[in-house]
Amino acid sequence: MSAIAFLAADPDGYALIDLRDQLTGNSLQPVSSVSREELAGFVAETEARHSPRWAMLRTTPWMQPLAAAGVFLAKAYILSLAQRILHRSPLSTKPLDDFNLEQPTQGREWANQDALFSAPVTGESLAELIAMYLAQRDALPQEPDARRRLELLIHAESVGAVIACEMEEAGLPWDEAGHRALLREQLGERVSDYGRPPKLAAKAQQLAEALGSPGLNPDSPQEMLRALHKAGFAVGSVRAWELEQIKHPLITEVLEYKKLSRLASTHGDAWLDQWVENGRFHPHYVLGTVISGRWAASGGGALQLPHSIRQVVRAPAGSTFVVADGRQLEPRILAAISHDQQLQKAGQQDDLYQWLLDAKLVASRDEAKLGMLSVIYGGGGGASGSVGAALTRSFPTAMRFVEQAAQAGEQGGGVRSFLGRGCPPADEQWLQAQRATSDEASQRAADSAARARGRFTRNFVVQATAAEWALVWMGHARHLIHQAGWSRSCRQVFFVHDEIVFECPTELAGQLQELIRHAAMLAGRSLFGQASPRFPVSVAISGNYADAK
Incomplete structure (x- = not known):
């Protein structure tokens, strides 16, 4: 028997928990x-006896005290x-209103499909929570494979939200003293939040003199662009990627200033005061707001931790980091979703790019990577474009798949x-x-907008599926860690796109890395079945995050 536990606010107390049979709905x-x-103890006991899927409107306010108490929820359903997901998915069979995830404290109204109540519901009370759940179940497709996919997505997204709360509670180990020392070395003594640190101020003055622009504010893109034009540099912007194309000592100085300025503004003393507590960084992750399914942080x-900062992410004595990321993930995802047999064959290899090189489809690994990404992201210029054309001839089914996604976007359709x-159709x-x-x-202008939307939808079908794989990978890893009895000692402490960082006792690191690799294989099979491409992961073990990259 599978159970579902609804967790809602008690108007006369704190929380109401309604445990039901998931199939029949019987209490x-x-x-x-x-x-x-009582919450943590009651939930832990219910989890041990029934292992229900925990249904709640949001993780707040429930997951914070549960994560702090170390209560493990195996399954979740965040309504x-x-x-x-159901509002945007073309697989959904009934229209559902969107939920305002961007301002989650403001409840939205939901029509009660069973007419159990005379007023619209917000999902905040127990009765409203159940009504919303029933409406969502009614919107799932009846076709078994489509239903399985959407249910897997909802369950993976929900467990991902639980993991995000657990990571926020655990925090990422942070060497605060080392960070302060780095700031003093790079920027000089601390100043008020509104002033430039001494070394940064000196560099600003040097730039102004070198560019012949007295009083220059190098933090102003408009002023910096005018100063560069005045100095004879015909650049279109002061973005780092564009300036990096120019090999000139003065441009090197501009880039160095931008790097230090970013350090001061985004990870300076004020940032440390706000975000690091007792030697741990506690970020707040946000799910559901990025259209592709990738996570955001509030x-x-x-x-966006720069490499210069990662050196102060250090595991405590006796512990280490196990850092894992999917290798060549997006080409493997494309092989799976397009059913291109030749690309799937390449994807069975541990090193897909080396396979392309051995097959003489490319002249170097860099060409393989740039060419494949050009195909996925819709690039077409330079050497990567010519290699992309060669790959298009070799993998026609995969290329037709992304081309069809691009065409749908160019015509205003969704994918x-x-x-x-779902990536919704274009707006009016x-x-x-x-x-x-x-x-x-x-x-x-219309043609340019169409091409841009086509590139977005072309990328969406691959990137969004890659985000799904990463969610399922994390879920499997978390489950296997719990099965091994390591939930208290091996904790996921960081996640970005397709990279997971665990903190664990040094003696368990070798076993943990094998578990993570097994979880990656299970993630592929959960999504794509027995015909799944291989999803190898790179794993590094280090007490310093920077050394693992």
Whole structure:
């Protein structure tokens, strides 16, 4: 018997927990009113006896005290995330309103499909929570494979949200003293939050003199661009990727200033004061707001840690990091979702790029990587374009797959990931711009917008599916760690795109890396079945995060 436990606010107390049979909906025990102090113990006991899927509107406020108490929930169903998925998915069979994940404290109203209540529901009360769940179940497709995919996506997204709360509670080990020493070395003594540190101020003055622009504010893109033009550099912007193409000592100085300025503004003393506590960085992860399914962070720059900062991410004595990331993930995902047999054959190899090199489809590994990414992302210029053309001839089924996704986007249509996450069709404003092409300028603008949308949808079908694989990979790794009895000692402490960072006792690191590799294999099979391509992962063991990259 499978059980589901609904966790909702108690209007007369703290929490209500309603345990039901997941198939019949029959109650398995009377609804329990639980105080804040009783919550962790009650949930842990229910988990041990019934192992239910825990259904809640959001992880807040429930997961914070549960994670702090070390309570392990094997399965979850976060209704707000499920609502966003079903609202956007073309596999959904009934229209559901969106949920405002961007402002989660503001409840949205939901029509009660069973007419159990006379008023619209928000999902905050127990009755409303159950009504929302029933509406979502009713919107799932009846076709078995489509239903399996959407359910897997909802369950993986929900467990991902639980993992995010666990990581936020655990925190990422951080050498605060080392970070302060780095700031003093790079920037000089601490100043007020509104002033430039001494070494940064000196560099600003040097740049102003070298560029012949007294009073230059190098943090202003407009001023810096004018100063570079005045000095004879014909650049279109001051973005780092563009400046890096120019080999000149003065441009090197500009880039060095930008690097130090970013360090001061994004990971300076004020950042340390706000985000690091007792030697651990506690970022807040956000799920469901990025259309492709990738995670975001609401503060602290968790998903954008520069290499210069990673050196202060250090495991405590007796512990180490096990850092794992999917190798050549997106080409393997493309092989699976397109059913291109030749690319699937390449994907069975441990090193897909080396296979392309051995097959003489490319002249170097760099060409293999750039060419494949050019195909996926829709690039077409330079050497990568010519290699992409060769790969297109070798993998026609895969290339047709991404081309069809691009064409759908160019025409204003929507696409979906393998499990069913939807990229909605273009909005009315975009469609009107496509129709309003009475002159050459408007036609050029419409064509440019169409190509941009085509590149986005072309990328979406691969990137969104890669994000799904990463979610399922994390879920399997977490389950295997719990089965091994390591939940308290081996903790996931960081995640970005397709990279997971675990902290564990040094003596368990070797076993943990094998478990992580096994979880990657299980993730492929969970999504794509026995015909799944190989999903090898690179694993590094180090007490310093920077050394593992």
